[in-house]
Amino acid sequence: MTVSVDTERTVRLTVNGVPREATVPARRLLSDALRHDLGLTGTHVGCEHGVCGACTVLVDGEPVRSCLVLAVQVDGASVTTVEGLAREDHQGGQVLHPVQEAFRECHALQCGFCTPGFLVTIAAGLEARDAAEEITEAEVDDLVGGNLCRCTGYANIKKAVRHAAATMRDGAA
């Protein structure tokens, strides 16, 4: 047979801008590859069947559930996790992403377990929209609707989305 059928593969991918490599069994979920093989434990694993959204990461810029993607499938892809949201400040430190800043400002987390998934999803969603436009309630609901939070009741998370959108609008202006 011309096609290779493997129980194990070496996967090369760019994670948060850094080239990484791991040899993983075919069944390794991307969420587990990030946490166990690459040591990036910022990505949290909640339900492990695509319902809770805690494990959301960006694959080639788009939010996906990392528990619903196999590591072998992202060979060659670019992955952004919550660890990659903050930016270097060129003075040896880091500047939080406006969404991270807004979560702190608005007290949008309590236990923090779901937070990485929210941050990644909301950051990508806000970056994909026209920052100059005022964000609508329907957009806010869409941005948070795919992630479960059992602590906050969502009110402060939605407040943080609006806060971050306003910050990004002022930044764009």
Added chain:
Amino acid sequence: MKPAPFRYADPRSVPEALEVLAAEEGAKVLAGGQSLLPLLSMRLAAPTTLVDLNRVPGLDTVEVGGDGVRVGALVRHAGLLAHQGAARVQPLLARATANVAHPAIRNRGTTVGSIAHADPAGEMTSVLALTGGSVTVASSSGTGTVGWRDLFVGPLETSLPGAAVVTSAFFPALPPRSGTTFAEVARRKGDYAVCGAGVVVTLDEDRRVAAVRASYVSVGLTPEVHDLTDAVAGSPVEKADWAAAGALARTLVEPDGDLHASADYRRLLVGVLTERTLADAAVEAAGGSE
């Protein structure tokens, strides 16, 4: 939980995929994986081999023609949702995909994959039925077309052989003087529908109701299309008794009860959603000028 061990192949063409599917007993096709991977993680399925289509070129196109929309096997729900040409020819596509799970799932999940998965809670199986669509299937015996009636056998079960790849789905265009709507009731935003309804209303040249069809989500074991024309046939579109069509629909469906909703409640929702969606679809059929 974690999936049971399996072997993995990522062929670069459909014939290569078929070769692996034929050689590996218990092999399964992987496209978006948004339904398959949960089944693997919950150990409800344990294929020996996954044949990943994602690196097969040419399967990610949406072809829009006057007669309908052909959706390739790797077109994601998000891609179809955003496709304006497809929405012009068959508006039901975008209206239904907007109800498929959450954005992060739609970025990965494929429309054709959800049809091949044949989940009675899936939106796109019902849309394929309601539009009178078909799928193109490649297998060792060549390439053929399978109409929706011959495709769905039961929950998560199609008539296709194991060594087959659904390469595209074809959704016929919305007929002239027609309108369509899709709506769902779900326990949470983006969750599986407790009940969903897609409808098509077609008027005659005198703006009287000529045909009314409906298909439901999470109702019955396989997608069905119900003809509701009798309840409203010949009525001027402004005066049509959509509640009567809803009442007729309730007598035609055979929903099951489960943890989330009793059969009676689902039947009630069928009536409510039918009446509601038909009224909206009629406005569209009449040219948006009711």
